[in-house]
Amino acid sequence: MTGPGAIPARAHPFEDGLGRGPANHVALTPASFLARAAAALGENVAVIDGERRLTYAALHARCRRLASALAARGIERLDTVAILAGNTPEMIEAHFAVPMRGAVLNPLNTRLDPATIAFSLDHGEAKALIVDADCAALAGQALARLGRDLLVVAAGGAALPGAVAYEDLLAEGDPDHVPAGPADEWQSLCLLYTSGTTGDPKGAVYSHRGAYLQALGNALAFGLTPDSVYLWTLPMFHCNGWSYPWAIVAAGGTQVCLRKVEPAAIFRLIAAHGVTHLCGAPIVLSMIANAPPEERTPFAHTVRCATGGAAPPSTVLRSMEELGFRVTHLYGATESYGPATMCLAQPDWTELPAEQRYARMARQGAGLATLEAVRVADPASLEPVPQDGVTVGEICLRGNTVMKGYLKNPAATEAALGDGWYRSGDLAVWHADGAVEIKDRAKDIIISGGENISSLEVEEVLTQHPAVMLAAVVAKPDPTWGESPCAFLELKPGAAATAPEILDFCRARLARFKVPRTVLFGPLPKTSTGKIQKFVLRERARGDDPTSA
Structure with a gap:
């Protein structure tokens, strides 16, 4: 019944009086993992960096100081804080302190060129940039291209004009600062630029909710516990280190920094x-x-x-x-x-x-x-x-x-x-x-004479050769077949092989149409995260006139 005088519909008993409130609903955020770890495991070692050790209590205090100092320096909710650093304690701290402030963390690829770094800073509207000493020269060139002022924080003794030293900034902050957390767990948390092969990079945006759940998924899948000791052989700037800075803290484990x-x-x-x-x-x-x-x-x-x-x-x-x-x-x-x-x-x-x-x-x-x-x-x-x-x-x-x-x-x-x-x-x-x-x-499937050839299948066979360390196979234009497989091989140190030898090896293990028609030797081009740059190899295969086997 509707209209004037209608009797209000009764709420369902599983909804009536069972609303959300501060006691039973809190926005999810990965920053909360650190508070829990500090309270429960405060004297456990959280971070190892050479001879340096940070307990969970110390890490929590430093992150609260950084969040407080950023706020005092004018960093507001949803402002972008970029960081240009390798696998350092400061990078771990940024993964917690910036979300504590409600700002958006933007880890930058340390191996990109100054123009791309400047593009990212401009596109993401960065209000602050934390720079490690190893990246100072790159940051200086990028900032010169950017052409506007922002808060620059120099970590690890980095020398940059007008920058505030990282430890001095922390000294400005309050170790007892209480972060408010995100008002909504859908709030943006991180900005990650993809390393596209053409055009400008795209900036993928993460939420607090997504990062929280991803960290727990990683911890569960990888069997992390307080006894886990995680070595940083993966760049933390790459997908936030696959979300492991948060996952390790969620489990209460120890992170070991490795810069190279x-x-x-x-x-x-x-x-x-x-x-x-x-x-x-x-x-x-x-x-x-x-x-x-x-x-x-x-x-x-x-x-x-x-x-x-x-x-x-x-x-x-x-x-x-x-x-x-x-x-x-x-x-x-x-x-x-x-x-x-x-x-x-x-x-x-x-x-x-x-x-x-x-x-x-x-x-x-x-x-x-x-x-x-x-x-x-x-x-x-x-x-x-x-x-x-x-x-x-x-x-x-x-x-x-x-x-x-x-x-x-x-x-x-x-x-x-x-x-x-x-x-x-x-x-x-x-x-x-x-x-x-x-x-x-x-884009990597090779279509030769109407047959689809998986480059991964051919690469698997090539790497079974005892002299081959890395293999990449791409399509090369072919006047007869349209495309044919072109193999680029990086040999093991001290090893030797010839193109005919490689082809004989492949013929014994692959269908004839899948065997590469061209074999080239030399170092393979790689991205900053270790992936082979097949787009570079495709250009070589199209434009060069290599010796065909």
Whole structure:
């Protein structure tokens, strides 16, 4: 009944008088993990940086000081605070202090050129920039291009005109500062610029809610506990270090800083600190697996190692196991806060022959517990493909751990999210157990004489050759077949191989049409996060006149 004099509808008993309030509803934010860790584990070591140690109590106080000082310096809610630094304690502190202020953290890629850094600072409207000493020259050049003033904070003794020293800024802050937290957990938390191959970078925006859930998903999937010791072999500027700065603190573990990824340092720190976990791109695993004996410090325990990107070659997986590492394959993107899926080993895998087991381990797996859904879908209809391990489709993701969108780029946001799923552009098959297995990026599939060739399949065979350390296969224009596979190979130190030898090796293991028609040797171009820059190799394959085998 409606209208004048109508009797109000009765509320449902499960809703009447059961509303939200401060006692039962608090906006989720990853900054809350630090307060809990400091209260429960205050004297535990939170951060190791060389000879320096920070307890959780000290880390919490420093982050509160920084949040307070930023506020006093005029940084308001949703102002952007950029940071240009490697894997340092200051980078960890920024991951908590900036959200405590309600500002937006913008970690910048330390290996980009000054023009791109300046673009990011301008596009993200940064009001402050924290700079580590190792990045001072790069920051100076970028700021000169930017052409406007902002608060510059010099960490680690960085020398920059007009900058305030990081420790001096902390001294201005209140160690008892009580952060208010976000009013809404959908509030923007971080801005991450993607390393696109063409055009300007896109700025993926994260929320407090998404980062909170992603951190818990990581901690659960990777088995983190207060006894965990995590070594930073992954750049923290890359997808917020796959959200592990928050995940380690959520678990109450210890973070070990490493500014430069070198095998000798990795082995030494593992042995010295009892490192239990680390992450890295496949190139990092390759560096570890191929480290010469004199760079390997022995350790007696097993280290869990997570890797993303293209599946590591079986030869690398075998070597890592022999050295004491247990490798887990992940899949994700900047747009998904880092890892979205994880390869879940099944009990019966231990009974499989080694090569079959490594093939299973190289799958990208099932969604993390905090991801709502993952599917392999027909790119045109977005209907799921059969879970037959054969039909190829596009990986699509949905859930709270997918970005809010791209900053100031509604067209790109619509293209990525407008269909109700995040469209990754990665092509994969779907197995009966729910595991996805990447076959290639859509742009990396080679179509030769009407046949689709997976560059990943050819690369896996090439890296089985005893002389090959890294392999990348791209399409080369072919007057007869349209395209043909072109292989770029980086050999192991001291190793030698010829193109005919490589081709004979491939012919014994691949269908004839999949065998590369061109083989080139030399260092492979890589991104700042260790991914091979296939767009550079595609340009070489199109424009150069290499010796064809």
